[in-house]
Amino acid sequence: MEKEIINKLNKTFEECVYQQEGIDYWLARELQELLGYSDWRNFLNAVDRAKASCQTTGEAVLDHFVDITKMVKIGSGAERQQDDIMLTRYACYLIAQNGDPKKEQIAFAQCYFAIQTRRQELLEERINLMERLQAREKLAATETELSKNIFERGVDNNGFAIIRSKGDGALFGGHNTAAMKRKLGIPDNRPLADFLPAITIKAKDLATEITNFNVNKNDLKGENKITGEHIKNNTDVRALLGKSGIKPEQLPAEEDIKKIERGIKSADKEIIRKKLKVKNG
Numbered sequence: 001m002e003k004e005i006i007n008k009l010n011k012t013f014e015e016c017v018y019q020q021e022g023i024d025y026w027l028a029r030e031l032q033e034l035l036g037y038s039d040w041r042n043f044l045n046a047v048d049r050a051k052a053s054c055q056t057t058g059e060a061v062l063d064h065f066v067d068i069t070k071m072v073k074i075g076s077g078a079e080r081q082q083d084d085i086m087l088t089r090y091a092c093y094l095i096a097q098n099g100d101p102k103k104e105q106i107a108f109a110q111c112y113f114a115i116q117t118r119r120q121e122l123l124e125e126r127i128n129l130m131e132r133l134q135a136r137e138k139l140a141a142t143e144t145e146l147s148k149n150i151f152e153r154g155v156d157n158n159g160f161a162i163i164r165s166k167g168d169g170a171l172f173g174g175h176n177t178a179a180m181k182r183k184l185g186i187p188d189n190r191p192l193a194d195f196l197p198a199i200t201i202k203a204k205d206l207a208t209e210i211t212n213f214n215v216n217k218n219d220l221k222g223e224n225k226i227t228g229e230h231i232k233n234n235t236d237v238r239a240l241l242g243k244s245g246i247k248p249e250q251l252p253a254e255e256d257i258k259k260i261e262r263g264i265k266s267a268d269k270e271i272i273r274k275k276l277k278v279k280n281g
Contacts, residue, residue: 026092028085035096036105047085050094064091089113129260132198136257139193139205146212153221163227167207168192170234171200172249184253195253203241203248207233 017024028047029040037043051061066086071079087095093113099106147160155163169176175183177192186195193201210233211226220226241248 020086024089026087026089028087029082031087031092031095034105035099035109036103046095046098049098050091053094053098054091059090064088064094128198132201132254133257133261135198135201135205136193139201139208142205142208142212146208146215149212149215150226153215153226155223155226159223163223163230166227167211167230167234168204170231171203171207171238173238173247175249180249183249186253190256194257195255197251197254199241199246200248200251203237204234207237210236 017026019025028043032040032043035043035046037046047065051065054061054064064087068084068086069081070084071081073079090113092109096106096109096113099109101107101110143164147157150160150163151157165177168180172180178188180186180192181188181190184192184195186192193204196204207230211230214220214229214233215226218229220229238248
């Protein structure tokens with residue numbers, strides 16, 4: 001396919017995208033023309049095949065194919081109702097996949113929506129990784145603050161480790177820090193939180209924030225009192241998670257957060273390198 005045709009088709013497809021609540025969508029009537037279908041009924045056959053494919057992949061059809069009715073002008077200022085369908089990027093991809101790739105428009109659409117869908121997946125993946133990384137950094141800061149606070153109240157580093165481990169025991173249904181590391185196959189010399197999912201990291205952070213707040217508010221001193229406070233707060237947070245059916249000890253370990261951090265930094269450097277290369281020719 002010639003570059004001029006590709007650029008023209010890309011511009012046409014980009015001009016037909018709409019947005020609602022941050023989600024890109026296309027209208028079936030317009031996609032019909034973009035893909036070179038002259039007959040609406042024939043196009044609906046492709047839509048039906050796409051819906052079947054969507055269902056096969058386990059996706060909810062109604063999340064990607066939304067029937068709507070709109071008013072269209074028919075001349076002399078009159079209007080009539082016309083059925084249409086709001087299509088997500090994934091729905092468009094499936095429709096294109098069910099078309100004839102010998103047609104230039106469909107061959108282009110198959111590539112266009114495949115790339116766009118993958119970009120969306122990569123974006124969502126990147127956002128989830130960043131959310132987990134930020135949660136981990138927040139927990140580290142909160143624990144550092146608590147460590148400094150209780151040091152001034154007669155608790156050393158060893159005492160802080162005990163307090164944190166017993167807090168973990170309350171949060172993880174009786175599994176202290178060492179027990180959770182064994183359960184999840186985490187090396188003894190690595191922090192447990194580096195391998196936890198974002199929801200659990202945030203739960204630990206919330207419990208630690210409350211402990212720090214109440215240590216100051218109630219002027220708690222000594223390892224025993226602060227331990228009791230931390231156990232209570234982790235127990236409360238566990239109960240809150242339980243209301244949503246979440247048991248932290250049953251969630252699987254996730255990828256080492258240090259590896260994720262290195263990967264993100266490496267990817268960012270590569271993006272900058274490519275931009276500079278393009279800029280400098």
